[in-house]
Amino acid sequence: MDNIGLIGMVSVFSAALCMAIGSIGSAIGEGLAAMAALRSIAQQPDHTAALTRTLFVAMAMIESTAIYALVVSMILIFANPFWQYAITKAGG
Template identity: 55%
Template structure:
């Protein structure tokens, strides 16, 4: 019975931590991407001749910002499927 309690506690903590990681970890990049696109569109409206440079820089910046949310996603997947604390509960 004690083994079931430990695995249940670890499962609940892993799922809750995964949800918090995704919830908080994606909030910042989402705001950053919105601001970056808004600024790029404003820049494109003011300087249409520089559209190639602005667009290229925007996509590189968006890729950098998006990598933060991907890291949070990877951490949450590790917490759910490859949690290192499962071995402590089983032994």
């Protein structure tokens, strides 16, 4: 249970936790937006284009928070500076 073990273990757990929790808000937020878009299209079918466009721009923005979490998660798995340091030191 040296530094490599500790940092590796925590990185695995953190990456998973980050993606898991980071997807909840995003998915529910997009669900709310899609819900409103679908009700609005039913109310104003003539403006489907404008509504769909707004929906997708909004969803892209909401998706961005899940992307941030994915990015942090990927950095922790594949480009983790703490891990790099630890294995460099252990290898030296």
